[in-house]
Amino acid sequence: xxxxxxxxxxxxxxxxxxxxxxxxxxxxxxxxxxxxxxxxxxxxxxxxxxxxxxxxxxxxxxxxxxxxxxxxxxxxxxxxxxxxxxxxxxxxxxxxxxxxxxxxxxxxxxxxxxxxxxxxxxxxxxxxxxxxxxxxxxxxxxxxxxxxxxxxxxxxxxxxxxxxxxxxxxxxxxxxxxxxxxxxxxxxxxxxxxxxxxxxxxxxxxxxxxxxxxxxxxxxxxxxxxxxxxxxxxxxxxxxxxxxxxxxxxxxxxxxxxxxxxxxxxxxxxxxxxxxxxxxxxxxxxxxxxxxxxxxxxxxxxxxxxxxxxxxxxxxxxxxxxxxxxxxxxxxxxxxxxxxxxxxxxxxxxxxxxxxxxxxxxxxxxxxxxxxxxxxxxxxxxxxxxxxxxxxxxx
Numbered sequence: 593x594x595x596x597x598x599x600x601x602x603x604x605x606x607x608x609x610x611x612x613x614x615x616x617x618x619x620x621x622x623x624x625x626x627x628x629x630x631x632x633x634x635x636x637x638x639x640x641x642x643x644x645x646x647x648x649x650x651x652x653x654x655x656x657x658x659x660x661x662x663x664x665x666x667x668x669x670x671x672x673x674x675x676x677x678x679x680x681x682x683x684x685x686x687x688x689x690x691x692x693x694x695x696x697x698x699x700x701x702x703x704x705x706x707x708x709x710x711x712x713x714x715x716x717x718x719x720x721x722x723x724x725x726x727x728x729x730x731x732x733x734x735x736x737x738x739x740x741x742x743x744x745x746x747x748x749x750x751x752x753x754x755x756x757x758x759x760x761x762x763x764x765x766x767x768x769x770x771x772x773x774x775x776x777x778x779x780x781x782x783x784x785x786x787x788x789x790x791x792x793x794x795x796x797x798x799x800x801x802x803x804x805x806x807x808x809x810x811x812x813x814x815x816x817x818x819x820x821x822x823x824x825x826x827x828x829x830x831x832x833x834x835x836x837x838x839x840x841x842x843x844x845x846x847x848x849x850x851x852x853x854x855x856x857x858x859x860x861x862x863x864x865x866x867x868x869x870x871x872x873x874x875x876x877x878x879x880x881x882x883x884x885x886x887x888x889x890x891x892x893x894x895x896x897x898x899x900x901x902x903x904x905x906x907x908x909x910x911x912x913x914x915x916x917x918x919x920x921x922x923x924x925x926x927x928x929x930x931x932x933x934x935x936x937x938x939x940x941x942x943x944x945x946x947x948x949x950x951x952x953x954x955x956x957x958x959x960x961x962x963x964x965x966x967x968x969x970x971x972x973x974x975x976x977x978x979x980x981x982x983x984x985x986x987x
Contacts, residue, residue, distance in 0.1 A: 595621035595662055595966045596959045602784065603627070605682055606663070607670070608692025609636045610655075611736060612720040614773025615690050615798075617659040619780065621955040621966065626663040627682065627979055628970075629670065635972035636660065647947050652969070657952065659773070662966035666980070667973030670701050679703050680711045681983055687784045688716035688793075690776065694733075695725040695797070705795045715793040716783040720776050724799035734800065736769030737762070743804035744811070768804035775803055825880060834884045835860075835877035837892040841921055842899035848926075850899060850907045853917035866914040867898055940965045 602624040606616040613636055616626040630636055638660065642653035666682075669675040680703060683689055689708055691698050696719075698704040705717040719725065722734030737760035740746035745768070748761035757763055776798045787793045805812055814821065828834055838854040854860040864872045872894060875887055899907065904920050911918050920930070927933055937954075942965065944950045954964045 595955060595964055596623045596957070596962050598622045598959060599624040599781075602688075603686045604688050604690060604780070605629070605679075605686040606690040606692065607698065608690050608720065610638050610641065610692075611659075611769045611772050611800075612690070612692025612776070613638055613659040614770070615692060615718065615720055615776030615780070616663060617661065618773045618777035618955075620662040621964070622777075622957065627686070627975070628660065628663045628665050629668050629679065630665050630972050631667060631669050633972065635665065635667075639969075639972075646944060646950070656969055657950075660969035661952075663969060664975035664979055665970040665973055666976045668976070670698075670703065676701065676703050678980065678983070680707065682979070683708050683715060684712045685983065686712070686715065687787070688718060688780045690780070691717065691719040693721070695719050695721040695723075695730065695799075709793060713793060714787045714791050716780055716787055716796065717793065718776055718780050718783075718796040718798060720772060720798045722800045724802060725797060729801075736766035736800070739768035739800035739804040740764075740766055742801050743768070743807070745804050745807060767807060768800045771803050771807070772798065772800055826878075828880055828884060830885075834880050834888060837888055837895055838877065840892065840895070842896055844902060844904045844907060845900055846903040846905075848904035849921035850904055850911075851918055851921050852895065852899075853919070856917065859915070859917040862914045863916045866910055866916065869894070869898065942968055944968065 599619060599622045602619070604616055604619050604624050604626045606613070606626055606628045608616060608628070613628070616624075616628065620626040628636070634640070636656065639652055639656040640650065641655050645651035645653060646657070668678060670679055683703075689698075691704075696704070698708075698719075699706075705719075708715050708717055722739060723729045723732050737746060741748055741760070746760075746762050746764060746766075749755070750761060755761075776796075779796045779798060783794050783796055823829075826833070828836075833839070833855070835855060838852060838860055841849050841851045843849055852863075854863050861873060864870055872891060875891055876884075877887065877891060902910070907918075908920055910916070920926070922930060928939075939951050940954050940963075941949045941951050
């Protein structure tokens with residue numbers, strides 16, 4: 593069993609590389625047995641992706657250690673007749689198959705959904721790709737940043753001089769690439785739930801571009817209905833609320849920052865009382881007349897001068913004491929040493945031969961009474977003999 597015990601008894605057959613491996617990763621974290629089909633000496637390219645390696649320069653990546661933890665690896669050549677027959681035999685014992693290559697890859701090999709459901713009518717087949725199975729871009733090779741750029745989620749710059757930071761025109765991490773696994777896992781769980789009730793499986797499709805397109809309803813749905821909606825009069829023409837300074841980030845005394853979250857009036861009142869500035873409550877931050885931007889700019893400057901009088905930690909303490917909404921602006925390094933992060937027991941440790949103990953972030957799902965501590969990902973083909981022996985004995 594991997595991770596938690598919630599999905600104990602569920603078996604997933606995975607043919608996936610890179611980000612689509614996260615679909616099976618989420619299911620393994622919750623306790624499903626995930627049998628990952630790999631071939632060749634390298635297996636999933638995620639094993640060596642990323643700028644940092646464990647142990648030596650050819651050591652595993654952190655994407656691999658997250659997305660493939662707790663799985664079983666079976667070395668199987670799906671191009672051979674023997675490999676295809678073994679794959680179909682495995683599928684008979686599984687609840688779902690994840691195709692995390694280009695859409696249609698398993699069809700091309702002759703072991704796609706139609707062939708799988710002949711072997712197992714209750715099988716759930718989830719194909720995970722970048723551009724999906726239809727449309728003019730369906731054969732376009734893609735990657736994580738492309739999904740967000742396609743959907744307008746990614747602010748991309750194209751400077752004249754070579755950029756000195758970021759990737760793919762931006763310093764923002766990809767959204768859809770990391771959301772891919774959660775959506776795929778959610779779809780599989782729903783489909784398996786129905787299949788166990790009815791005995792009939794189904795085919796699912798999850799595409800990175802579709803996730804990016806659906807991510808923010810205030811952007812896409814609003815644009816789709818631009819001519820059938822009207823501007824809300826309580827918002828400014830620039831798309832911000834008139835009290836936007838109460839939802840801003842401010843520099844602190846120690847050069848750090850706090851994100852202020854006092855849009856709700858009670859939080860704003862608590863803040864003004866706590867810092868001895870009841871006069872700010874008298875400034876109208878609700879009306880949207882022509883003077884609203886000037887009033888907001890005035891409050892912003894006042895808050896900028898107030899926040900710089902205390903350190904970030906002092907502001908956190910004051911916010912807690914006076915029931916004010918907001919929180920610290922952290923770097924990744926700040927977060928992992930943040931007392932709240934540590935108090936919530938967000939990490940687990942596992943030994944790695946030749947390196948020592950490694951520390952990883954747990955699943956964000958908590959199960960009361962259970963400890964989350966999945967094993968490291970297997971070496972390529974590490975479970976081939978064991979899994980196939982079980983298959984023969986079951987047969």
